[in-house]
Each structure stands twice: as structure tokens, then as C-alpha cells.
Amino acid sequence: MTQGNKVAYPVVPGPEGILPPAATMMGVPLPEEGEGLVEGRIVGEQEALETAAIALLTRKNATLFPGPLVLWGWNDHTNEKAKYFFDVANELPGIRIIPMPDYRPIYPKIDPEAVINPCHPNLTIWHNKIEACVFIGVHCHFANITLKMVRAGTNCYTIALCAEAGHEDAMCSVPNFDIEKLVRFRDAIIKVKKNGIKPLYEGKGIIPTGWAQISRLSGKPVEKPKDDLLEVGVTGAFSHELETGLDDTAE
Amino acid sequence: MSLKTIQAAPGFQDYLPKEYQDLLEDGPFFQQRKVSELGSFKEAIEEHPMCAGCAMTLFIRLVYVGLPSLEHTVICGTAGCGRLAISQGAVPFVYGNYGDTNAVATGLKRGLDIRFKDQPKDVVVMAGDGGLADIGFHAVMHSWFRKEKFTTIMLDNEVYGNTGGQDSGMTQKGMVMKMAPTGKKFEKMDMLGLAKTAGVAYTARISPTNPTRVANTVRKAVLIAREVGPTFIQAYTSCNIEYAIPTPKVMDDAREVEKDRYGYLEYFSDEAKTYWEESEKERKRLRKAEK
Numbered sequence: 279m280t281q282g283n284k285v286a287y288p289v290v291p292g293p294e295g296i297l298p299p300a301a302t303m304m305g306v307p308l309p310e311e312g313e314g315l316v317e318g319r320i321v322g323e324q325e326a327l328e329t330a331a332i333a334l335l336t337r338k339n340a341t342l343f344p345g346p347l348v349l350w351g352w353n354d355h356t357n358e359k360a361k362y363f364f365d366v367a368n369e370l371p372g373i374r375i376i377p378m379p380d381y382r383p384i385y386p387k388i389d390p391e392a393v394i395n396p397c398h399p400n401l402t403i404w405h406n407k408i409e410a411c412v413f414i415g416v417h418c419h420f421a422n423i424t425l426k427m428v429r430a431g432t433n434c435y436t437i438a439l440c441a442e443a444g445h446e447d448a449m450c451s452v453p454n455f456d457i458e459k460l461v462r463f464r465d466a467i468i469k470v471k472k473n474g475i476k477p478l479y480e481g482k483g484i485i486p487t488g489w490a491q492i493s494r495l496s497g498k499p500v501e502k503p504k505d506d507l508l509e510v511g512v513t514g515a516f517s518h519e520l521e522t523g524l525d526d527t528a529e
Numbered sequence: 530m531s532l533k534t535i536q537a538a539p540g541f542q543d544y545l546p547k548e549y550q551d552l553l554e555d556g557p558f559f560q561q562r563k564v565s566e567l568g569s570f571k572e573a574i575e576e577h578p579m580c581a582g583c584a585m586t587l588f589i590r591l592v593y594v595g596l597p598s599l600e601h602t603v604i605c606g607t608a609g610c611g612r613l614a615i616s617q618g619a620v621p622f623v624y625g626n627y628g629d630t631n632a633v634a635t636g637l638k639r640g641l642d643i644r645f646k647d648q649p650k651d652v653v654v655m656a657g658d659g660g661l662a663d664i665g666f667h668a669v670m671h672s673w674f675r676k677e678k679f680t681t682i683m684l685d686n687e688v689y690g691n692t693g694g695q696d697s698g699m700t701q702k703g704m705v706m707k708m709a710p711t712g713k714k715f716e717k718m719d720m721l722g723l724a725k726t727a728g729v730a731y732t733a734r735i736s737p738t739n740p741t742r743v744a745n746t747v748r749k750a751v752l753i754a755r756e757v758g759p760t761f762i763q764a765y766t767s768c769n770i771e772y773a774i775p776t777p778k779v780m781d782d783a784r785e786v787e788k789d790r791y792g793y794l795e796y797f798s799d800e801a802k803t804y805w806e807e808s809e810k811e812r813k814r815l816r817k818a819e820k
Contacts, residue, residue: 379546382618389546490546
């Protein structure tokens with residue numbers, strides 16, 4: 279358990295190697311309402327929001343990953359939440375938006391500029407060199423596995439804005455993340471900027487990523503590039519060739 | 530689950546990948562697409578990791594065309610080749626444990642009927658011969674005995690293709706497979722006969738040689754299941770890998786097998802026949818009225 283300032287298990291950007299332990303098994307507790315979780319440590323909600331804001335403003339290629347719970351117009355609430363999502367995005371210069379529209383295993387190939395998939399989220403993060411990201415509107419059971427995979431294989435700072443209990447496996451997480459908290463998050467971003475945090479991509483707006491987004495947002499036809507898909511599988515999973523194999527004759 | 534699920538929240542449509550944009554703008558939802566329209570709309574399934582020339586994939590593609598309301602359908606499957614493609618479809622897919630598919634589908638169907646009283650929700654089990662006739666046999670039979678109102682589609686490739694060629698209950702007697710070197714010892718199971726005995730309202734045996742007939746049969750089975758009782762389709766979907774069928778010859782094989790032992794066959798219970806004839810009359814009347 280976390281005692282005082284001592285952290286039972288620091289949940290920090292990886293790569294931590296294949297199969298990192300679940301933070302909850304290492305003694306990291308979930309935050310209560312009004313609290314947040316930063317790198318395995320329980321903090322106040324405002325501190326968590328500001329930490330997330332600083333990460334998104336200062337790390338390279340920060341990206342928002344909206345999941346099905348905000349991406350699709352399920353009901354009036356999600357439609358309203360979408361508006362506040364874009365309010366947050368508009369406060370983050372140079373932010374990218376790559377959706378996770380559903381959890382279908384996208385095999386055999388994925389377009390990592392256009393989509394992130396919980397079965398192989400590392401491919402999207404590697405390809406786009408994302409060093410900070412937000413998961414929002416992703417069902418918890420998929421967020422859990424995704425966050426662990428990202429921590430295992432990438433150096434990305436993960437932020438989970440969860441409508442339920444929060445996520446220990448994220449570097450930063452705030453629970454019960456409703457519209458009010460989205461507004462508070464936007465305010466926290468404005469506050470840290472006022473306090474002197476200089477955005478890495480100052481002056482830029484939302485940066486379209488992938489040919490379909492660029493085409494759609496610019497209103498101009500953009501041709502689909504021929505070699506923009508990543509193969510999923512053994513080579514995709516490890517992203518490099520084995521340099522040395524096992525020596526069968528070694529004793 | 531509502532009609533609103535298949536639309537993006539405000540502002541998000543521009544950020545969706547192209548295939549999702551196409552599904553929203555020109556997809557198969559909220560209308561009955563026809564086989565003749567294939568290629569002119571965004572299908573529920575396009576990319577998949579199945580083997581080249583796989584007849585099962587063609588059949589699955591046609592099933593998606595035949596389903597009467599994709600936006601109100603849940604597909605339930607299990608381990609095997611088929612789920613590799615089915616799980617990529619733009620229709621909710623529930624992965625039952627091996628053997629559990631029809632039990633899982635029972636729970637789904639009953640739950641959906643309670644939750645959505647005014648909106649029919651279709652549950653369709655689509656799994657292989659191993660998943661339905663062997664390992665899932667007890668759950669299949671009992672769902673039929675209980676008269677559960679959903680459709681079971683067996684993708685009958687007559688082998689455990691995904692695991693290297695073991696014989697299944699649906700393999701032909703005497704067939705020598707990679708993992709059955711002395712040949713299959715017993716007759717192919719008569720699942721159609723068992724279905725009839727169990728009181729299934731509509732059964733059909735089909736090969737993917739006639740795409741329109743496949744789509745129509747699926748549509749018929751789902752509509753009858755919605756109103757009358759369990760329905761069953763047994764589809765020949767050869768495994769060109771385990772049966773060493775050259776890729777360009779897959780459809781030739783399907784035609785030969787159809788001619789030899791897998792001819793189109795359908796059976797209606799009395800109640801299903803009455804329902805289907807009346808609903809066909811009604812559809813014709815409506816079509817006339819529209820004209």
C-alpha cells in the first residue's frame with residue numbers, strides 16, 4: 279500500500295518489458311472521488327489534472343484517444359460530452375486525435391495513423407512517436423489491457439480519464455470523469471499555461487493525422503498512401519528482427 | 530444499444546478512420562442490401578485474416594448481406610476459423626467459450642427480449658462443425674429442445690481446420706486427414722435430422738454456390754427464428770488447406786460436393802410454413818401497394 283510519500287510501485291513511462299505486473303497487484307490503490315492517481319501515488323484531483331495538462335503540453339506528439347463511449351452518439355449525454363472533449367482538445371496546441379472506435383481485433387494490418395486498437399496499441403504509439411496520451415471513453419476492461427501494453431513496450435506517458443473508478447496502470451488517472459471534470463480539466467490546462475508552462479507546439483491547433491483525417495478536415499481529396507499499413511503479428515509485436523537466436527547446441 | 534449507436538457524436542465523424550466513415554455514410558445498416566448490390570456499398574466485413582480462397586469467408590460475407598437488420602443483430606461464435614473473420618465484422622460479436630455458444634446465445638436473446646420489448650433483436654450463432662456438432666453439441670441440442678428463438682449457422686468445413694486437420698463429427702466416413710491418418714471411423718453426423726427431431730422450426734442445407742440463395746436463406750432463417758422458434762442452417766464451407774483444394778478450384782469443389790451430397794435442402798415445421806407463407810403474401814401486398 280501507499281504510505282505517506284512512499285510509492286508501493288512507481289507507474290512510470292516504460293518500456294518496462296514484456297508482461298509488466300498489474301499495478302494493483304503491486305499495491306497501488308485506486309483513487310477516491312476528489313482524488314487522482316499520479317505515477318502510483320494518490321494525490322488531489324487538481325494536482326492530477328495539472329500533471330496531466332503539463333504532460334500533454336510538453337511531451338512530444340501528445341494524442342487524445344477517444345473510445346466508443348465518447349466517440350459514438352449513444353445518447354444526449356455522449357453528444358454533450360463530445361462538445362467538452364473538443365473544448366479540451368482546443369486548449370492543447372499541436373494535439374492529435376486518434377480514435378479507438380471499437381475493440382474489433384484489426385488483423386492482419388492496421389493503419390496506425392488513423393486508429394488505435396486495444397489488441398496492439400503499441401503499434402500506433404510507436405508509429406506516431408507519441409510520448410503522452412489520454413484514454414477517454416474506453417471501457418475499463420479494454421483500457422486496463424491497453425495501458426499495460428503501452429507501459430510494457432513504449433515510453434508514452436498514459437493518462438486515463440475514467441468515468442468509473444480510475445486506472446492504476448495509467449501514469450495519471452482521475453476517476454468519475456464526467457462533463458464537470460472535463461470542464462475542470464480544460465481550466466487546469468489554461469491555468470498551467472498561465473503559470474508559465476510553454477506548450478511544445480505553441481500556436482498550432484489540432485494536427486490531423488492519417489490521410490482520411492487530413493482529407494476530411496482540409497476538404498481536399500488526399501490519396502491513400504500505398505504503404506501506410508503495419509503488419510500485425512510477430513514482427514509487428516516486437517518491431518524488430520531477432521538479432522541472435524537460441525543456440526540449440528549450447529550446454 | 531439504440532438506433533443512435535451507429536452515428537458519430539458531434540465533431541467526431543471527421544476524425545474516424547475512412548472505413549468507419551464509409552460505414553456511416555454508405556453502410557449496410559437500416560436497409561436490406563441485396564447480393565446484386567455487392568461492391569456498391571460498404572460491407573460489414575471486408576478485410577480479414579482468413580486463408581486465400583476460403584469458401585467460409587465468402588459464406589460469412591453473404592450472411593452479412595442476408596441478415597435482415599444488421600443494426601439489431603448480435604452474432605455469437607466460438608473458437609475456430611470462422612471467428613477470425615466474424616470478429617472483424619461491424620456487427621457485435623460475442624465469443625462464447627468452446628461448447629457454450631448456444632447457451633450464451635440463449636442468455637443474450639432472452640436478455641435482449643426483456644430489455645427491448647418493442648424492438649426485435651436477432652441473435653445468430655455462427656460457428657464451425659467442431660464448435661456446434663462436437664464440443665458444443667449439448668448446448669445446441671438443448672437450445673433447440675427449449676425452442677430458443679435464434680438462428681444457428683454451422684460453417685461446416687468437415688474438419689478442425691484451425692488446429693491442423695483433426696476429423697470432426699461432420700467429417701465424411703473414411704476421410705484421411707493429417708491428424709486422422711487411419712481415416713474417420715464413423716458416419717457424418719446427421720445434424721439436419723437431429724434438428725428436425727428436436728423440433729427446429731426451419732432447417733436448411735446449403736453450399737455457397739448461389740450467393741442470392743445463401744442471403745435469402747439466412748434472411749428467412751432469422752425472420753422465422755424471430756417469430757416462430759429455433760432455426761438451423763448447415764453450410765458447406767470447404768477448408769481448402771486441409772482438403773488440399775487448389776485456391777482457384779474452391780468453387781468447383783463446392784459445386785461438385787453440392788451435386789454429389791450437399792444439395793440445397795430446406796424443411797419447415799407446419800407453424801413456420803404458415804408464418805412464412807403469410808409473411809411473404811404480406812410483403813408482396815406491400816410491394817404492390819408501394820408501386
